[in-house]
Amino acid sequence: MERTEVIVAGAGPTGLFLAGELALRGVGVIVLDRLAETDPTIKAGSVNVASAELLDRRGLLPEAEAAQRRFLESAGKFGPTVEAAKRGGRRFLAAGHFAGFLFDNDLIDQSDPVLAAHRAVSNGLGVPQQEVERMLGERCAQLGVDLRRGVEVHGVRDTGESVTVETSAGEFAASWLVAADGGRSVIRKQLGVEFDGTDPDMTGYQAIAEFDDASGLRPGWTWTPRGVYAYGPVPGRIFLSRFRKPPRDRDAPVSVEELQEAVRDVTGVPVTITGIHGRATRFTDNARQARHYRRGRVFLAGDAAHVHSPLGGQGLNLGLGDAANLGWKLAATVQGWAPAGLLDTYETERHPVGAWVLDWTRAQVALLRGDERTEQLRKIVGGELLQVPAAMNRIVALSSGILQHYDVADGAEAPVGSIAGDVELTSGTRLADHAHDGRFVLVDRSPDGRFAVPGLEDRLAYVADPSGEPSLLVRPDGVIVWASSGGDDQKLLDAALARWAGAK
Numbered sequence: 001m002e003r004t005e006v007i008v009a010g011a012g013p014t015g016l017f018l019a020g021e022l023a024l025r026g027v028g029v030i031v032l033d034r035l036a037e038t039d040p041t042i043k044a045g046s047v048n049v050a051s052a053e054l055l056d057r058r059g060l061l062p063e064a065e066a067a068q069r070r071f072l073e074s075a076g077k078f079g080p081t082v083e084a085a086k087r088g089g090r091r092f093l094a095a096g097h098f099a100g101f102l103f104d105n106d107l108i109d110q111s112d113p114v115l116a117a118h119r120a121v122s123n124g125l126g127v128p129q130q131e132v133e134r135m136l137g138e139r140c141a142q143l144g145v146d147l148r149r150g151v152e153v154h155g156v157r158d159t160g161e162s163v164t165v166e167t168s169a170g171e172f173a174a175s176w177l178v179a180a181d182g183g184r185s186v187i188r189k190q191l192g193v194e195f196d197g198t199d200p201d202m203t204g205y206q207a208i209a210e211f212d213d214a215s216g217l218r219p220g221w222t223w224t225p226r227g228v229y230a231y232g233p234v235p236g237r238i239f240l241s242r243f244r245k246p247p248r249d250r251d252a253p254v255s256v257e258e259l260q261e262a263v264r265d266v267t268g269v270p271v272t273i274t275g276i277h278g279r280a281t282r283f284t285d286n287a288r289q290a291r292h293y294r295r296g297r298v299f300l301a302g303d304a305a306h307v308h309s310p311l312g313g314q315g316l317n318l319g320l321g322d323a324a325n326l327g328w329k330l331a332a333t334v335q336g337w338a339p340a341g342l343l344d345t346y347e348t349e350r351h352p353v354g355a356w357v358l359d360w361t362r363a364q365v366a367l368l369r370g371d372e373r374t375e376q377l378r379k380i381v382g383g384e385l386l387q388v389p390a391a392m393n394r395i396v397a398l399s400s401g402i403l404q405h406y407d408v409a410d411g412a413e414a415p416v417g418s419i420a421g422d423v424e425l426t427s428g429t430r431l432a433d434h435a436h437d438g439r440f441v442l443v444d445r446s447p448d449g450r451f452a453v454p455g456l457e458d459r460l461a462y463v464a465d466p467s468g469e470p471s472l473l474v475r476p477d478g479v480i481v482w483a484s485s486g487g488d489d490q491k492l493l494d495a496a497l498a499r500w501a502g503a504k
Contacts, residue, residue: 001171001172002170002171002173003172003173004146005027005029005334006027006028006178006334007030007031007163007172007174008030008180009177009179010032010033010182010302012180012319013133013136013316013320014301014302014319014323015031017324018301018323020140023145026331027330029145030145030148031145033147033148034150034151034181036150038130038133041280042207042237043128044128044316045128046096046127047064047127047313049402050317050321050401051321053419054477055124055135057478059436060139064127067126067127068123068126071131075234091105091122092115092119092396094108096396097311100223100230100368101382101386103396108393115396118421121422132316151168153186153187154166156190160296176299177299179298179304180303183307187304188300188304188305191295191298193295193300195290195291197289197358198362200246201243204282204283204285204310205240205259205281205282206238206283207237208236208276209259210273214231217271222267224268225375226242227241227242227265238259240266241311242265243370246282254279259276260273284309285308285309285361286307287307287308287361287362289305289351289355289358294343294344299346301326302315302319302322303319305322306354309362314357318353318354322350325350326350327438327476329342329343332459337502339499339501342500402419404418405417405418408499409481409496409499412492415480416480419479419480423443423472426465435474435478439460440459440500440501441463442460442463443465443472444466445469446466449464451489453497456501456503459502471483471489481499481500
């Protein structure tokens, strides 16, 4: 029986990011995945701002920007979102939609301080999920993560002292197990964790298809009384949904005939599909969330913890957020310096975020219905509300993930509890540049370095930046847990260090 400190089941973006976080802090980790190679199925076409900032904090922003350049080259001049991305620069770029209403970058108020604090990653958003998996897989290889493909998990035994995973390749033992094995998680089902939620009303498809003649399809998002579809920005890419129950055999491959019938039905265009590149995706709006994210020594993350409609690509981003939140906490526990109750904050912090995303996607599905009343509502939402810059800013900020907030300090005011964005320093560097190794970052902006913390170099990067701005203590997942305010700063800093970094 092979032994390690942590086993991660699932080599999707959630599992790979989490494994990288553990390895970055010196924790032994084995990743098990049932697929013999990376899944070629087309999935999310981009990441949101919060996810791009996670990549930035680990030094992966240049790779994300290169991936976006390749995406733009493949897309060409194919719609307003691509054109907005090309002129992104130091603007806050919104790439996405809400219920098929494309975000209008010309309506965004760039002076909004909420958006202005998160501009640095604007050229690293157009990263398809397959590119994310490639980047994270390479990072894991560089960090020495032991990735075992073609290994199917059959069962789990939690003794209270360790976890044994039964697989097609024998048994593996570890102190902890993270189930990132998808919406139909074998581990979650065996543990008997309740998966509460709502049944699907909608069935959708996504594919890169070969059309005999696609001239009748409108680029961008189009709503019809039979559903909604998006054509582009990559030539041949079709995404559609309609209010119809999924087929009885949901695991059956999507045939050309099935995809063609759905496209003709939703679009009203008599297209002929001659082939599909790779594999097409079939999805629903099944929306469920695990009642608990932890059972003993086993944690649930990503789709194993929550599933929902893929509208807006929220699943990829929600899973990366889970991994970033849990990774450093689990590493601290393995290394023995975690404060009491630290692991419990994974569920208390991430479960509400997951519940919010489920409702966010349910609201979008409701706006896609084909009845006359919904059509009138769409005219008001898209034709009136989302034409107001303040409304566009708000919906974009929510979709971008930058408004997530955690209760990390009693009675603390903003920015404590929020995600640190593009924090520039007088040295010409940024806060993210000092977070590549996964430690806490303490930016001391006092004139005399009064907030220096000796003896915590193994878990904290100290950055002197005597600018007079508020000093900041930022967790490895980018959450601000302390900011100076001129009051009991040292006392509050000590409390934050004790609560989150295990300092005495």
